Amino acid sequence: MIEVYDSLSGTIVPLKPRIPGRVSIYTCGVTPYDHSHLGHARPAVVWDVIRRHLRRRGYIVTYVQNFTDIDDKIIKRAGEIGQPASELAARYMTEYHAAMEQLGVLAPDFAPRVTENIDAIISYIGALLESGHAYVAEGNVYFRVRSDPQYGQLSHRKLDEMWEGVRIEVEPGKEYAGDFALWKSADADEVSWPSPWGAGRPGWHIECSAMSLRYLGAAFDLHGGGIDLLFPHHENERAQSRAYLGHEPVSIWVHSGLITRGSVKMSKSLGNGISLSDLFSRFPAPVLRTYLLSVHYRSPLEFEEDRIAEWARALSRIERLWEDVKTALPPRDAPGDEWARVLTEFEEHFLAALDSDFNTAQAFARVFDMVAAANQGIARGHALTARGLTRRNLRLANEILGFLPDVTVPVEDEALAASLVKRRNEARQARDFVLADQLRAILTESGYEVLDGPEGTRWHRLGHGGRGGMQDG
RNA sequence: GGCGACGUAGCCAAGUGGUAAGGCAGGGGUCUGCAAAACCCCUAUACCCCGGUUCGAAUCCGGGCGUCGCCUCCA
Numbered sequence: 001m002i003e004v005y006d007s008l009s010g011t012i013v014p015l016k017p018r019i020p021g022r023v024s025i026y027t028c029g030v031t032p033y034d035h036s037h038l039g040h041a042r043p044a045v046v047w048d049v050i051r052r053h054l055r056r057r058g059y060i061v062t063y064v065q066n067f068t069d070i071d072d073k074i075i076k077r078a079g080e081i082g083q084p085a086s087e088l089a090a091r092y093m094t095e096y097h098a099a100m101e102q103l104g105v106l107a108p109d110f111a112p113r114v115t116e117n118i119d120a121i122i123s124y125i126g127a128l129l130e131s132g133h134a135y136v137a138e139g140n141v142y143f144r145v146r147s148d149p150q151y152g153q154l155s156h157r158k159l160d161e162m163w164e165g166v167r168i169e170v171e172p173g174k175e176y177a178g179d180f181a182l183w184k185s186a187d188a189d190e191v192s193w194p195s196p197w198g199a200g201r202p203g204w205h206i207e208c209s210a211m212s213l214r215y216l217g218a219a220f221d222l223h224g225g226g227i228d229l230l231f232p233h234h235e236n237e238r239a240q241s242r243a244y245l246g247h248e249p250v251s252i253w254v255h256s257g258l259i260t261r262g263s264v265k266m267s268k269s270l271g272n273g274i275s276l277s278d279l280f281s282r283f284p285a286p287v288l289r290t291y292l293l294s295v296h297y298r299s300p301l302e303f304e305e306d307r308i309a310e311w312a313r314a315l316s317r318i319e320r321l322w323e324d325v326k327t328a329l330p331p332r333d334a335p336g337d338e339w340a341r342v343l344t345e346f347e348e349h350f351l352a353a354l355d356s357d358f359n360t361a362q363a364f365a366r367v368f369d370m371v372a373a374a375n376q377g378i379a380r381g382h383a384l385t386a387r388g389l390t391r392r393n394l395r396l397a398n399e400i401l402g403f404l405p406d407v408t409v410p411v412e413d414e415a416l417a418a419s420l421v422k423r424r425n426e427a428r429q430a431r432d433f434v435l436a437d438q439l440r441a442i443l444t445e446s447g448y449e450v451l452d453g454p455e456g457t458r459w460h461r462l463g464h465g466g467r468g469g470m471q472d473g
Numbered sequence: 474g475g476c477g478a479c480g481u482a483g484c485c486a487a488g489u490g491g492u493a494a495g496g497c498a499g500g501g502g503u504c505u506g507c508a509a510a511a512c513c514c515c516u517a518u519a520c521c522c523c524g525g526u527u528c529g530a531a532u533c534c535g536g537g538c539g540u541c542g543c544c545u546c547c548a
Contacts, residue, residue, distance in 0.1 A: 010477095027548090028548075029548085030547095030548070031546085031547080031548095037548090038548095039547085039548050040548050041548085042548065043548050044548080071546090072546080073546065073547095155476085155477085155543075155544090156476065156477065157475080157476050157477085157543085157544075158475090158476085177545095178545085180545070204545085204546090224548095225548065226547080226548030227478090227542075227543085227548085228542075228543070228547055228548065229547075229548070230477095230542095230543070231476095231543055231544070231545080232543090232544085232545045233545090233547090236545085255548095256548070257478095257542095258541090258542075258547095258548075259548085260541075260542095264541085265541085265542070265547085266548095267546080267547050267548085294485080294486075294496080295485085295486065295487090296486085296487075298478095299479085299486085300478090300479080300541070300542080302485090304485090306484085306485095306497095307484085307485060307497085309497090310484085310485070310496075310497045310498080311485090311496075311497080313496090313497065314495090314496050314497065317496095317510090320510070320511095353487095359487075359488095361486060361487050361494095361495080361496095362487055362488080362494075362495080364487095364495070364496080365486090365487065365494050365495035365496080366494090366495085367495090368494095368495055368496065369494085369495075375510090375511055375512070376511090376512070378511080378512095379511060379512050380512085428506075431506075433506055433507070436506085436507090437506095437507075437508085440508085440509095444509095449509075449510085450508095450509080451508095451509060451510050451511090452505070452506095452507095452508085452509080452510090453504095453505090453510075453511080454504085454505095458510090
């Protein structure tokens with residue numbers, strides 16, 4: 001049984017897919033008007049883990065994540081740099097895709113864009129006008145918020161209290177301050193599409209209602225996004241969809257916590273975002289990916305480079321063990337010791353942690369427990385069994401969490417490293433420890449870790465997934 | 474001002490009624506040419522403060538203090 005926190009009800013609810021065995025998901029993607037930052041990566045990685053876990057549990061998952069590739073910010077930015085809005089958006093969408101790929105995020109099944117769904121949006125707005133949930137004013141179309149008696153339920157606020165003391169000017173023609181634009185009329189020099197209400201572009205919220213309907217149907221299981229989208233975006237989206245469909249569009253609303261810096265939210269408009277390209281130059285992608293998974297997805301995550309470095313040290317323990325077990329054969333038996341029990345029961349406990357509202361922090365705790373048990377087994381004379389069980393466990397965990405690097409190192413580098421290790425062991429046998437230490441220093445500086453043990457010298461490249469090797473010491 | 478969330482060891486962080494996961498850092502020991510890794514042991518009578526409910530609360534309720542988020546740019 002998988003349980004998920006639902007923002008609408010404010011409680012943990014069991015996941016009951018509308019179609020048994022299938023889970024449909026829609027999440028709000030980015031507005032591509034600037035570089036991708038860490039805050040964009042968090043929900044992407046979180047949903048990647050959710051998808052992988054659901055698949056592991058046997059569900060067929062359909063995942064849709066949109067791009068809002070036309071809006072005021074894009075138009076403004078495009079005007080500033082003298083580039084067409086479509087080119088600006090395309091550039092940043094490409095960058096986003098590349099960053100997500102580096103983070104090991106599976107591509108969505110559909111990645112619809114607003115500009116490719118204008119027809120669906122226009123007909124959606126038309127239906128809302130016909131049913132009286134929307135009205136035209138000065139070339140704009142507004143959604144009549146008070147037509148939905150449940151408006152405010154999702155974000156847990158009361159409509160009457162919401163607009164008191166609001167100091168923004170109400171746009172001319174709006175019946176009510178809380179009403180929001182479904183269609184915005186365009187200035188002559190702005191990019192626009194023809195519509196029954198004149199040339200213009202869609203408002204911010206309507207695209208998600210129209211595109212989720214087109215790609216997932218009239219109702220779907222999970223809707224995701226950052227908690228900062230709860231209001232107004234998701235509140236508005238829900239109101240539109242309820243008005244259009246006559247029923248609830250979403251089974252469970254799932255919101256991920258924000259990343260903060262100095263306790264303040266990281267966001268493009270505050271200019272305190274850490275760009276992903278910058279982070280990629282300083283940390284391996286699996287470290288960044290799993291750093292985002294090191295706390296529960298609903299908790300705020302304070303960005304601190306020292307924490308990432310700490311996390312990298314923790315991961316290196318797992319990686320070192322993986323280097324030791326990755327070629328192990330399947331185990332034949334397991335002794336009744338405590339460490340063996342941990343290794344054999346790992347899958348059950350690991351998946352149970354994720355069943356519980358996708359608790360990745362707890363899932364990692366189970367991985368570290370398992371790592372300790374594996375090392376105990378190896379140290380206590382059951383290396384074959386321990387390695388075999390551990391290989392299976394790490395592959396399972398990695399398939400969902402994605403903490404192991406998978407970049408291969410050129411063969412020639414490996415061959416050179418192997419010869420250096422060989423010469424070092426010759427020096428050690430000759431008790432020429434000065435030369436041996438020099439050779440080890442060269443290997444270390446090249447990214448190779450050298451470990452002398454009773455079974456010989458193990459060596460591998462940390463953080464890059466080199467094949468490494470073993471030589472008799 | 475309104476609404477909401479959070480406050481757990483030196484640091485990060487799970488746990489939400491039954492007696493404190495995990496990570497980092499630190500200390501002691503074993504092993505080792507040295508180192509690293511690994512193994513063994515130690516490091517919160519305790520979960521912001523004060524009341525209350527309960528046989529029992531970090532977990533529920535009330536009050537207080539602090540931090541953050543949303544209140545139409547936002548993942």
